[in-house]
Amino acid sequence: MGLKIQYNNVAIILVMTAVLSACGGGGDEGTSNPTPRALMTIDSSNAESTTVAAFNGADGQKSIDIPVNPGDPVSSNVITRTTNDMMQSYRTFKNNQKTIASGATTTETFDCNGGGTYTVTETSISANNCRFNNLDGSYDIFDGSMVISNLQESGDDLSCTSLFTATITYNDLSMRNYNDVGVLINNTSINGGMSLSSSQSMVNAVCTTTSSINSDYLSIQDNDYYLSFFDYNNSGTTDTNLNYTYNYNITLDTSVLPGSIKIETISTLQGVETDPFPSSGHLRITANSTTPGVPSIIDVVFDNGMVTLTVDVDGTPGTDADYPKTMTWNEFLTL
DSSP, rough: OTTTHHHHHHHHHHHHHHHHHSSOOOTTTSSSSOOOOBBBBOOOOTTTHHHHHHHHHTHHHHTTTTTTTTOOOSSHHHHHHHHHHHHHHHHHHHHHHSOOOOTTTOOOOETTTTTTTEEEEEEEEEEEEEEEEEETSSSEEEEEEEEEEEEHHHHHHHTTOEEEEEHHHHEEEEEEEOOOSSOOOEEEEEEEEEEEEEEEEEEETEEEEEEEEEEEOOOOEEEEEEEEEEEEEEEEETTTOOEEEEEEEEEETTTSSSSSSEEEEEEEEETTTTSSSEEEEEEEEEOOSSSSSSSEEEEEETTTEEEEEEEESSSSEEEETOOOOEHHHHHHHHH
């Protein structure tokens, strides 16, 4: 897993949201959101491990268990396929509405291939013990409902004219994944909401996709692990030459850390999808120090496969003797 996959998280969450929106969590926009735990304290003993944990959490990999690279195990193909099934059903429903007479039904129920149903309306999709059987004998069960608003879809990838926007609100959206002998592997739920957008443009025969996610609160729980995003702003681009850019700002609260942290982009991450790391960019992590009212600051700078880590745990830059520390990407991941 590479930090550049954090850009791919835009696409992952677009996919995840589509499938889970098709199979889970309704939301009440009038309900107040939870708040993150207090900022954790970062000192010289935990600065490096906190940095790596922040990156693992920020790209959402562990929490939703969605491998990015082809051939990785678990649920990426399941989620992609289910997304296609559900979204195609939603599109079929919308297309039918264009041809049926005025006053006809605005609700349609579909059977899931392993039992149970899901129901599509103008603005929501709900599932009732909806089971999808997989070719390898494993299966997934979805429950719950969610609300979709401001949905727009147009164009297509082939002509580089695709446009997708939506605002999604969900509450206790759930997916249970079982192996081929019926043993529960993952029990994932999601709460909160987000606004999504993705658009394409062609410049000099290169198609570029620009995507963004904005969320006041989004929380994902997988068995005993949880990952919560607050004030999440995520934007980036990819193109058909596999180049990408990525920016995000977030307050992150995860069960692998003793409190929350703030992450911000100082300079845009850039790279190529075939590399496991960004070729350039600068991220900053902020939390509390052992001195009341004084922040701890961790700066992470990427430069052509190398990572430079600078840690200030007492509010006095340059006094931490072990830093700056420059290392390879693999060395960074094993801190």
